[in-house]
Amino acid sequence: MPAIIGLIVGVVVGIFIKPDVPVALQPYLPIMVVAAIDALLGSARAYFERSFSDRVFVISFLSNVITAVLLVFLGDQLGVGSQLTTAVIVVLGIRIFSNVSAIRRFIFRG
Amino acid sequence: MAKETNHKHKQPRALNRLLHQEMADEINDDVSTGTFPQVKKKPARSIRKGTGRGRILTTLLVIILCALLGFGYVTQIQNSQSSYATLSEDELVRLLDETSAQVDTLEQQKTQLSEQLRSIKSAADKQKEVERVAKENEESSGILSGRLPAEGKGVVITVGQRSGHIPASMMFTLIEELRNAGAEVMEFNGVRVVTSTSFTDTESGVSCSGQSVTPPYTIKAIGDPSALQNAIQIAGGVGSQLRVKHGAAVSVVQSDSVQINAVRQSTDYKYARTVE
Numbered sequence: 001m002p003a004i005i006g007l008i009v010g011v012v013v014g015i016f017i018k019p020d021v022p023v024a025l026q027p028y029l030p031i032m033v034v035a036a037i038d039a040l041l042g043s044a045r046a047y048f049e050r051s052f053s054d055r056v057f058v059i060s061f062l063s064n065v066i067t068a069v070l071l072v073f074l075g076d077q078l079g080v081g082s083q084l085t086t087a088v089i090v091v092l093g094i095r096i097f098s099n100v101s102a103i104r105r106f107i108f109r110g
Numbered sequence: 111m112a113k114e115t116n117h118k119h120k121q122p123r124a125l126n127r128l129l130h131q132e133m134a135d136e137i138n139d140d141v142s143t144g145t146f147p148q149v150k151k152k153p154a155r156s157i158r159k160g161t162g163r164g165r166i167l168t169t170l171l172v173i174i175l176c177a178l179l180g181f182g183y184v185t186q187i188q189n190s191q192s193s194y195a196t197l198s199e200d201e202l203v204r205l206l207d208e209t210s211a212q213v214d215t216l217e218q219q220k221t222q223l224s225e226q227l228r229s230i231k232s233a234a235d236k237q238k239e240v241e242r243v244a245k246e247n248e249e250s251s252g253i254l255s256g257r258l259p260a261e262g263k264g265v266v267i268t269v270g271q272r273s274g275h276i277p278a279s280m281m282f283t284l285i286e287e288l289r290n291a292g293a294e295v296m297e298f299n300g301v302r303v304v305t306s307t308s309f310t311d312t313e314s315g316v317s318c319s320g321q322s323v324t325p326p327y328t329i330k331a332i333g334d335p336s337a338l339q340n341a342i343q344i345a346g347g348v349g350s351q352l353r354v355k356h357g358a359a360v361s362v363v364q365s366d367s368v369q370i371n372a373v374r375q376s377t378d379y380k381y382a383r384t385v386e
Binding site for chain 2 (some may be wrong): 029031036057
């Protein structure tokens, strides 16, 4: 429940504030969003498995986002930023898909 | 059942395997997805035993993180349209190439179209100008040369002869006075007065451009009515001369609408040619 409330609050605030993304952050924001979605879906799966823990969620969320950003940052430093971005997105996408299918199985019982 | 016991006795290794399978099934979750068998059936974790403050803190953190996610998502949506920062160098170069090629094509089109527009414009302008001049010339020269009827503000002058004879020179003076006063179109007893109009004396009156006219003379003139009237009625002017010298009755009537319907046939010029 707090997660949903937080999501709604964030979306509403984003719609009304309409902030400009700083140039330095522009390549990383999409990655951060995807990583955060992955963390959110992982925690949703844990919730259905009845092993959800606030602390674990917070840590996994932050570590997901930070790892993804660092990876892309590293890629930028090495000159393969776009490729590594693609790699991160693909991996996170796969994880999101597997998480969603797990959740689906819990909801529909196979 | 009997069949199964028989089976057991016959193949104890198979039974063993069956038991193993059962144990494995026990370990696995009863959720029969097969894909995610490691569902733990542990009781709720001991994390929950934390104090209320810790729980509130973690809940708040969850809220904040999810809010950040939503915020970032919306921000990215609103900014992703104009973001080239994530494109690679190759993509940027390609984009630049495409754009400049497009610009070139458009420039070419623009040049072509503006060329066309200019030519059409100049042609149309020329034609229009020629037409306008022709029309203007037609109208003004038509009125000037007496080919077209005219109408407008002006005066109607009546000169009645009582005694004696009004000489043609007097009539000429009258016409000249009217011209000086700005008369644009004039008619003398049904004869259109143009540049080549002449007056000559005849037995019964005067001859105007070869057409003999008799008194009373009616002169219609289109122009500024008061100016024309002044030109005739001015003290010592042509009106008083006519009255005094020739005993004529001169009346000048201003009119808002003087119709001059008399026209003069255009002459064919024998020697004169227009300059090309």
